[in-house]
Amino acid sequence: MRATAAALPLALALSACATAGSVEPAASADRPAAAATASTGLLAPVRTQQGLVQGAPGKVQGVTVFKGIPFAAPPVGELRWRLPQQPASWTGVRDATQYGDVCVQPPAPERFPPNSATDIPENFTGMSEDCLNLNIWTPAKVAGEKLPVMVWLYGGAYNEGGGNAPFSEGDNLAAKGVVMVTLNYRVGPFGFLSHPELTAEEPVGASGNQALGDAIAAFKWLKANVAQFGGDPDNITLFGESAGAAMNAGLVGAAGAAGTFERAIAQSGGWMGLGIGLMPKRDDMEKRTLEAAEKAFGKTSLAELRQLPPSEVAKLRGQGMIVDGHIIRDDLSKVFAEGRQNKVDVLVGSNADEGSFTRSFGPPTTLETWNNGAAQRWGDLAELGRAAYPASTDAEAAAIASMPFSDTLAWHMRLFADLQAKAGENAWFYFFTHEPPFDPERPDLGAGHTAEIPYVFDNLAAPRTYPAGSSVKLMAGNAREEALADQISQYWVNFARTGNPNGSGLATWPTIAELGPSEAMILDADGSGKGPWLSAEKIALYRQMWEQRVAKPLGIQLAK
Known part of the structure; x- marks a missing residue:
């Protein structure tokens, strides 16, 4: 896949995380046809703590949708970069039938797939800093039905995305x-930026994780209001992919998120991002902000930066999730290893070909370049690396070149599950190996990064998200693909309901204790169930990388 000029910044950001329109779903025997005009759900206005909201019938009979509900005050003017504040109330009935603005971010209309938040006209109403709003899909007929609540945090390298x-x-x-919820959180330099004056200004004495603060504010709003939409405020499950999964993992470990949710699903991302390393610290990030602002604008004060238009602020680089001292109070590798994380159930995993989208970056890998890059990839563990990824020809070197990206992430996700289980919580681990169909004119990325998302949402007829642009035409209505989507989405729903993905008619998902060190729950249309995962050589390599780069600097001791 050749990255376009618009695609490349996001592609590089995804790689560096180690630090079209609305389509009706296809009808099938187990999925009702889209509702043409009516719903039997919550069509009367629903009262929230801020005021009444009026939704509309969804695309499936019996589902009602409420869009663009503010969960926090607009973070504009003096509130730019502040942690979210309480939303304002309103009188009368608020129209909740249209999406609100998405947060400021770079569109990518020439990329494939494009930016799904900004470049799908049918779903895009605008982009601004006044973007802290959420959307609710509910099958409830009345308030108080106590349905499980699922809240999606989108990926996008901390740089793009929207609800x-x-x-x-x-x-x-x-x-x-x-009850299904999506929300907007601030991205790029609006959602991930530290500044010493901002740290001093915040009552909590911290800055840098504004996006996490946005998510927590949304969870608190749901705790207070979701019962009116038929949801159970004491049964909230987060789920997300890539940067959204990293944020989910961060929130599981974040003292500042305690008590705001009960379960978390992390798809292809953990607290270390997409690699293995220490988390950035606020003091270091504050210095970087001042240096970057001086270079870009010749000014560094918070007041001056708040006067800049959003297009100028966007020239700064978002710093990603950090140890800010308030929401995240310590490097989360240490928090998880010591069992100090939030006691919530987790379901986590990754895809077999996560790194496939990087194959077009730079010149083709040869045996010579593969061997010459061993020290850069693995340092003094190069011999372990060669043993885990042996190659004797150019073809073999090219075939394995993207595997370390995939396998590093896979190892990190297993660590997440193991440490949550060690803390006494329900933990479930998967490996998505299914290779969806790709259109003939597009590169076949296999079970690539984001490939599982259409199956999780049971939404094969929707436009895809970057980078794994599998085929809508070949998947929607395809009995084999629809069956897998029904299976995976049901696992996710079951987990949200009870903390256990298992249920009637589904292949048995073993607990983490029932999986050997080289096993995972395999998700595949050819047969889901316990199956092989990483080799012992790869596990040994990544264990030692983590001990060198993370455990030793943090003074962590883990049992072998």
């Missing part, structure tokens, strides 16, 4: 018996 993306519309998940 309006067509792939994450929640009609089909809601039809399975959950």
